[in-house]
Amino acid sequence: MAHTLEKYFVPEPSKYPIFGSVALLLFGTGAAMWLNNVGPGRWVFFLGIAVLVFMMIGWFGQVVRESESGKYGHRVDRSFRWSMGWFIFSEVMFFAAFFGALFYVRVLSVPWLSSGDNLALLWQGFVGNWPTAGPGKAAPFTPMDAWGIPAINTIILLTSGGTLTWAHHGLRHGNRGQLKLGLLITILLGVTFLTLQVHEYSHAYSELNLRLDTGVYGSTFYFLTGFHGLHVTVGAIMLTVMLLRAMAGHFRPDDHFGFEAATWYWHFVDVVWLMLFVVVYWL
Known part of the structure; x- marks a missing residue:
């Protein structure tokens, strides 16, 4: 019996990679100039952002049109799944590196510095407890309490994972109203999370004296939670695009x-936050 081989769709050469390269060049150059107060660095930075957004809208829009026109088969779908899987794996390694840095500081570095003759290398009165404002003599600060906004945000993100799964269930069973409502609720929960995080940062700066320069505790706290907030923002944008596509009639149960892909990313963000809540806030 003869078998028909499925053709693998190969897109035409695209102009968008060069736009992406120019965007990253402007983005990086503008950021470096802005941080060093050189010329119009701020405007170069935002120009890079604008070019990057243009590239993403154009390129992703082209992929959506190709997908909706039926050009993608199972082999392309498999390629997309592998690509998204490796992308999320790279994000896992990104956070693993900084969780590792936090572990090294808390478990190895600070206790070692406060032991034996090492105290002579530091300032008088240094105590190797966590959280620490070292290195250096920083002003007193209050660590962030886990059982306030962080606990509320944990409940919000866990709930958003449930509403997104509910939306996915609706899509798989042909209930598009459930799909749209579940996506909308998930997006609103994500925006609520970000709003509360901004309020948390304002409270930390104004009332707890917890700042970026509050030693290694302040830097690791803002770095980990800040980058997670950036990922929540990206995930909310992705889900908003999915909602707009659902309203346009895109997606089929099969x-x-x-x-x-958007749900994979959002659930990854949920898991990272659970780890952040335990390691950064609770312990």
Whole structure:
């Protein structure tokens, strides 16, 4: 019996990679100039952002149109799944590096510095407890309490994972009203999370004296939670695009990897926050 081989769709050469390269060049150059107060660095930075957004809208829009026109088969779908899987793996390694740095500081570095003759290398009165404002003599500060906004945000993100799963269930069973409502609720929960995080940062700066320059505790706290907030922002944008596509009639119960990719990313963000809540806030 003869078998028909599925053709693998190969897109035409695209102009968008060069736009992406120019965007990253402007973005990096502008950021360096802005941080060093050199010329119009701020405007170069935002120009890079604008070019990057243009590139993403154009390129992703082209992929959506190709997908909706039926040009993608199972082999392309498999390629997308592997690509998204490796992308999320790279994000896992990104956070693993900084969780590792936090572990090294808390478990190895600070206790070692406060032991034996090492105290002679530091300032008088240094105590190797966590959280620490070292290195250096920083002003007194209050660590962030886990059982306030962080606990509320944990409940919010866990709930958002449930509403997104509910939306996915609706899509798989042809209930598009459930799909749209679940996506909308998830997006609103994500925006609520970000709003509370901004309030948390304002409270930390104004009332707790917890700042970026509050030693290694302040820097690791803002770095980990800040980058997670950036990922929540990206995830909320992705889900907003999925909602707009759902309203336009996109996605079928048996063919909706664009939606699945966004759910993978959002659940990854949920898991990272759980780890952050335990390691950064609670312990």
